Amino acid sequence: xxxxxxHKKTAGILCFLLILAxxxxxxxxxxxxxxxxxxxxxxxxxAVQKPFSAAGRGLRENVGGILNYRAVVRENxxxxxxxxxxxxxxxDLRLKASQLEDLSRLSAALDYRDPDSGGxxxxxxxxxxxxxxxxxxFTVNRGTESGIGPGSVVTDGSALAGKVTGCGKGWAKVxxxxxxxxxxxxKVLRDMSLLGIVQGDGKGGLKxxxxxxxxxxxxxxxxxxxxxxxxxxxxxxxxxxxxxxxNDTQLREVTIEPSADFKNLxxxxxxx
Amino acid sequence: xxxxxxxxxxxxxxxxQGTLLNAFSLFxxxxxxxxxxxxxxxLLYDDAWTVILGGLFGFFTDLCFMPAPGIAASGMVLICGTxxxxxxxxxxESLLSLLFIGGCCVLLYQLYLWCAGRLLGIPAGFGYWLxxxxxxLALNLAVLLVLYLFLINKAVRHRKDxxxx
Numbered sequence: 001x002x003x004x005x006x007h008k009k010t011a012g013i014l015c016f017l018l019i020l021a022x023x024x025x026x027x028x029x030x031x032x033x034x035x036x037x038x039x040x041x042x043x044x045x046x047a048v049q050k051p052f053s054a055a056g057r058g059l060r061e062n063v064g065g066i067l068n069y070r071a072v073v074r075e076n077x078x079x080x081x082x083x084x085x086x087x088x089x090x091x092d093l094r095l096k097a098s099q100l101e102d103l104s105r106l107s108a109a110l111d112y113r114d115p116d117s118g119g120x121x122x123x124x125x126x127x128x129x130x131x132x133x134x135x136x137x138f139t140v141n142r143g144t145e146s147g148i149g150p151g152s153v154v155t156d157g158s159a160l161a162g163k164v165t166g167c168g169k170g171w172a173k174v175x176x177x178x179x180x181x182x183x184x185x186x187k188v189l190r191d192m193s194l195l196g197i198v199q200g201d202g203k204g205g206l207k208x209x210x211x212x213x214x215x216x217x218x219x220x221x222x223x224x225x226x227x228x229x230x231x232x233x234x235x236x237x238x239x240x241x242x243x244x245x246x247n248d249t250q251l252r253e254v255t256i257e258p259s260a261d262f263k264n265l266x267x268x269x270x271x272x
Numbered sequence: 273x274x275x276x277x278x279x280x281x282x283x284x285x286x287x288x289q290g291t292l293l294n295a296f297s298l299f300x301x302x303x304x305x306x307x308x309x310x311x312x313x314x315l316l317y318d319d320a321w322t323v324i325l326g327g328l329f330g331f332f333t334d335l336c337f338m339p340a341p342g343i344a345a346s347g348m349v350l351i352c353g354t355x356x357x358x359x360x361x362x363x364x365e366s367l368l369s370l371l372f373i374g375g376c377c378v379l380l381y382q383l384y385l386w387c388a389g390r391l392l393g394i395p396a397g398f399g400y401w402l403x404x405x406x407x408x409l410a411l412n413l414a415v416l417l418v419l420y421l422f423l424i425n426k427a428v429r430h431r432k433d434x435x436x437x
Contacts, residue, residue: 128290130337135389137337139290173336181339181393202389202396263300 121155121269122146124172129265136162136176136200140268143167147272151230155269159259160184160225160235164270172270176262177237178204186223186237186256191216195226198237198256204263206238206256213250217243223256232271275321278313282329285309290336301404303411304381306333310348311377312419314355315364323352343388350384351377365424367417374416378409 004011124140142148144167152164154174162182166173177184178200186208188194194215198208210217221240227233242255285305293302306329313322330345338344354377362369386394386401 128336129294130290135338137339139336175339179339200395202394203400207395263297 121271122148124268124270126265126268127171136179136204136262137165138162138174138176138265140172140174140270141170142270143169143171145169146270148172148270149272153231153235153271155235155271156260156265157267157269158236160231160237161260161262161265161268163230174268176200177260178206178258178262183229184231184237185226185228187226188215188217188240189222189224196223196254198223198254201255206258207253208256209246209249209251209253213245213252215252217252217254219243278309278321279325282306282309282325286329286332289333298411299407301407301411303408303415304378305415306330306344306348307351307378307381308374308412308415308419310351311355311374312416312423314352315359315370315373316423323349326352339392340388343385347381347384347388351381354380367420370416370420371413374413375409378412379405382408 122142124142124146126138127141129138130136140154148164148167150164150167152167152172154161154163160177162174162176162179164172165175175182181200183197183199184206185195185197187196194210194212194217196208196210196215196217198206201207217240219240219242223237223240225231225233225235225237236259238256238258238260240254241257244253245251246253285308289302289305293305296302306326310322310326313325326348327345330348331341333344334341355373358373358376362373364370382401382405386396386398389396
């Protein structure tokens with residue numbers, strides 16, 4: 001006891017070190033387990049840490065920018081360049097969208113049908129046919145509900161049959177190509193530069209003339225539609241059966257036998 | 273025959289004409305059932321219902337098959353009037369009368385159609401028209417004969433016929 005009274009300071013330090021050692025050993029043995037003392041200590045530490053961490057953040061944000069000024073300016077320039085490029089791209093895309101919209105409107109106004117679009121033809125059955133020999137009109141069982149309208153082209157699957165002249169829901173009236181009111185421009189399959197115009201002769205056939213009086217067409221030549229008029233190009237019309245030169249009109253007249261069998265027409269394809 | 277039955281007969285003829293009958297065509301020609309009904313009903317009955325029904329179903333034919341309305345309708349009315357005129361001269365209970373009246377009416381109707389077609393621009397000539405008539409006439413007369421044999425027993429006897437004087 002005389003030694004502790006003579007060396008009070010040393011005794012005190014040794015006592016603190018013993019308590020500290022005890023606390024370390026206790027904490028080590030109780031690690032991972034929540035205890036009342038540990039919670040209290042942590043709460044206290046957190047309470048003290050909060051203001052200090054806020055202060056440190058403030059210093060980094062305000063003072064650090066001053067210290068990294070050059071890097072900030074460089075990053076600002078890069079960001080401005082990127083914004084400018086994106087603005088230009090945005091304007092370009094908007095212009096293209098507007099042009100596309102204009103083209104779509106023009107296409108609809110002109111009733112343009114893209115020949116390569118591969119639009120689906122509507123299959124229809126012939127439900128009624130005129131039995132007189134004078135008028136070549138028949139009715140099919142498809143109409144406006146299938147997108148068919150006046151002027152729609154009708155084929156028998158491969159050859160031109162006629163065009164729709166009237167329609168409603170569930171029906172369409174078709175005037176055959178052999179009707180005298182139908183005129184079709186054609187070109188010869190053997191030589192695509194040979195053009196002509198043909199129409200019904202009133203007897204179930206087709207009669208027409210070549211645009212060039214010196215055109216070298218022969219019997220057996222196959223004729224197809226041109227892209228002039230309402231009919232899409234490439235539809236087979238028929239075969240030339242007679243060629244003669246008319247001295248009065250100076251035109252080379254042709255007689256064409258239609259490929260479509262109008263007397264036995266039962267099923268057709270309508271191009272809406 | 274009652275008006276309802278006549279109407280049904282006309283309706284059946286109209287429906288068959290452009291559909292089923294085409295499947296039984298002879299050299300791509302078929303008889304005109306509506307025309308045959310108009311002729312036979314006008315011959316056997318004295319009322320105006322045949323004119324009305326013939327005109328009505330002729331109008332339906334115009335809507336379905338003709339490029340312009342009124343061609344078939346006016347043609348049917350014309351044939352009705354022609355038959356009424358013939359009835360004043362000929363005995364309607366004679367088969368020969370039927371064949372003569374029927375033949376004249378069929379030719380008249382075809383001629384009328386051809387003239388209407390020419391007005392609308394058909395280039396077919398009179399010679400072509402003539403070539404079509406024999407078979408067309410034969411088919412229509414055959415149908416008229418069948419209808420006559422079926423309907424004549426139901427017609428009221430005409431007391432003014434010379435056979436009954």
